[in-house]
Amino acid sequence: MADFDAIVVGSGCAGPAAAYELAKAGKSVLVIERGTTSGAKNVSGGRLYLHALRALFPDDAGSAPLERRIVRERVSLLSADSATTLDVTDELMRDERYESWSVLRARFDPWLAEQAEGAGAEYINGIAVEELLKDGDRVTGVRAGDDEITADVVLLCDGVNSLLVPQAVGAPRPRPDQVAVGVKHVVELPETVISDRAMCADGDGMAWLFVGDATHGRVGGGFLYTNRDTISVGIVATVSDLMESETPIYQLLEEFTRHPAVAPILEGGTVVEHSGHLVAEGGYDALPPLVGDGVLLAGESALMCVNAGYTVRGMDLALAAGQQAGRSAAAALDAGDTSAEGLAGYRAALEDSFVLRDLRTLRRFPHFMESTPRVFRDYPDLARDVMRELFLVDGTPMRPLAKAVPPIVKRTGYLNVAKDLVKGMRSL
Amino acid sequence: MSTPRPTTVSIEEYLGRNRYEVDEEHAHITIAEHPDPIEFAELVRVCPAALYKVDEAGEPTFDYAGCLECGTCRIVAGGRAVATWAYPRPTMGVEYRYG
Numbered sequence: 001m002a003d004f005d006a007i008v009v010g011s012g013c014a015g016p017a018a019a020y021e022l023a024k025a026g027k028s029v030l031v032i033e034r035g036t037t038s039g040a041k042n043v044s045g046g047r048l049y050l051h052a053l054r055a056l057f058p059d060d061a062g063s064a065p066l067e068r069r070i071v072r073e074r075v076s077l078l079s080a081d082s083a084t085t086l087d088v089t090d091e092l093m094r095d096e097r098y099e100s101w102s103v104l105r106a107r108f109d110p111w112l113a114e115q116a117e118g119a120g121a122e123y124i125n126g127i128a129v130e131e132l133l134k135d136g137d138r139v140t141g142v143r144a145g146d147d148e149i150t151a152d153v154v155l156l157c158d159g160v161n162s163l164l165v166p167q168a169v170g171a172p173r174p175r176p177d178q179v180a181v182g183v184k185h186v187v188e189l190p191e192t193v194i195s196d197r198a199m200c201a202d203g204d205g206m207a208w209l210f211v212g213d214a215t216h217g218r219v220g221g222g223f224l225y226t227n228r229d230t231i232s233v234g235i236v237a238t239v240s241d242l243m244e245s246e247t248p249i250y251q252l253l254e255e256f257t258r259h260p261a262v263a264p265i266l267e268g269g270t271v272v273e274h275s276g277h278l279v280a281e282g283g284y285d286a287l288p289p290l291v292g293d294g295v296l297l298a299g300e301s302a303l304m305c306v307n308a309g310y311t312v313r314g315m316d317l318a319l320a321a322g323q324q325a326g327r328s329a330a331a332a333l334d335a336g337d338t339s340a341e342g343l344a345g346y347r348a349a350l351e352d353s354f355v356l357r358d359l360r361t362l363r364r365f366p367h368f369m370e371s372t373p374r375v376f377r378d379y380p381d382l383a384r385d386v387m388r389e390l391f392l393v394d395g396t397p398m399r400p401l402a403k404a405v406p407p408i409v410k411r412t413g414y415l416n417v418a419k420d421l422v423k424g425m426r427s428l
Numbered sequence: 429m430s431t432p433r434p435t436t437v438s439i440e441e442y443l444g445r446n447r448y449e450v451d452e453e454h455a456h457i458t459i460a461e462h463p464d465p466i467e468f469a470e471l472v473r474v475c476p477a478a479l480y481k482v483d484e485a486g487e488p489t490f491d492y493a494g495c496l497e498c499g500t501c502r503i504v505a506g507g508r509a510v511a512t513w514a515y516p517r518p519t520m521g522v523e524y525r526y527g
Binding site: 272 | 519
């Protein structure tokens with residue numbers, strides 16, 4: 001007989017969600033987390049869409065340690081010397097159905113782990129699972145340090161840089177074009193200063209994404225999220241493109257934080273943390289098998305991340321996938337069959353949920369970004385030059401817009417712009 | 429490959445703000461004795477902690493102590509620069525206080 005009904009590897013978003021469901025269903029479950037506390041090894045941008053947390057904890061989601069409710073969305077096309085920005089506020093962003101909050105993982109993840117522990121999950125912290133125990137193709141447990149622990153089912157929720165996924169389902173490590181690297185600063189500032197600079201009330205906040213000069217025209221972008229008394233600011237760049245960049249990623253971040261559109265928000269702040277993290281970018285077509293004999297994958301270890309350019313989501317997918325993994329594993333344990341066949345309900349349930357449906361809807365977007373460098377190199381300058389015709393006045397006679405704008409667009413080529421627009425729309 | 433532009437970041441100062449439990453006895457990532465220069469140049473560009481560097485004499489240098497444990501070098505490694513890659517030993521490595 002196995003030591004546990006289930007072992008969950010990793011206590012980020014997916015792991016505790018899975019462990020909570022398993023414990024609630026009366027299963028014995030062990031969570032193994034390599035951080036000495038949950039969250040100690042985890043990084044997000046980041047913003048969490050709350051629907052997934054409410055689905056897990058209908059009564060308690062409100063007590064989670066979140067930072068600010070996002071009520072201002074900004075997207076900027078960034079040139080070296082300008083920003084052309086879309087700024088959206090909408091009272092519906094406060095609605096329970098749609099609300100999203102900035103989060104800091106070292107604060108959020110321990111709360112999530114507490115929910116799983118409260119439901120009866122056991123925890124081991126501070127030790128990494130180095131190897132899976134296998135009987136033929138079947139996963140039968142884990143090796144952590146000197147201990148071998150067995151279970152009827154193992155749930156891999158160990159993050160985007162999982163050393164266990166190749167052992168579990170034979171999927172190779174992600175290719176450099178399937179992941180981006182993120183680097184982030186957490187900048188400390190007084191709470192009221194952040195509210196003022198984000199033009200929000202205390203408790204409310206802003207999410208801001210940047211494309212163009214943030215990565216010096218490379219595939220990727222910049223981000224800025226306001227937390228309660230810190231700001232998260234960073235760069236994400238597709239690894240395969242960054243490998244050839246003349247500017248290393250940490251230097252891109254430095255220049256981004258000094259950009260005239262960004263620097264005033266951070267002015268006077270203190271960098272209190274410098275973090276790095278991989279981001280899955282390959283979309284639906286890069287997903288590894290989600291199920292093997294005796295094993296399930298949920299969250300970033302399964303490369304679950306939705307990038308639509310104007311929003312990036314991973315944590316709500318991980319919470320929902322973890323919840324489903326826990327339920328499917330519990331059902332398979334009840335049926336006495338945790339083979340790949342017995343666990344197949346997990347994949348089917350995800351195909352019906354937003355997790356795989358959203359990934360499928362956006363499956364062409366990764367290729368669009370990669371194959372359309374004009375988005376990163378040309379359009380920010382194009383937008384700037386059009387806006388200059390609108391907003392710069394020096395007393396010389398104005399040119400009618402109908403005459404001034406076409407030559408600017410013509411630089412990139414009417415056909416190219418039209419093609420990119422159509423391709424972009426189709427990939428979203 | 430393009431030549432890297434000169435950098436102005438004091439990355440050590442930023443890493444100094446992080447909390448680490450440094451494993452003085454064991455390097456969790458090791459590089460090859462004679463790393464392939466092209467592959468090494470890629471690592472220089474992608475490591476968010478600037479742990480892969482080429483010194484003034486043109487020699488590759490690497491220090492595991494400030495590692496952010498993101499795994500980017502594992503993804504990029506083609507087998508001719510990074511020799512071994514593992515997570516730090518139990519309770520060791522970076523401890524994010526914000527994340």
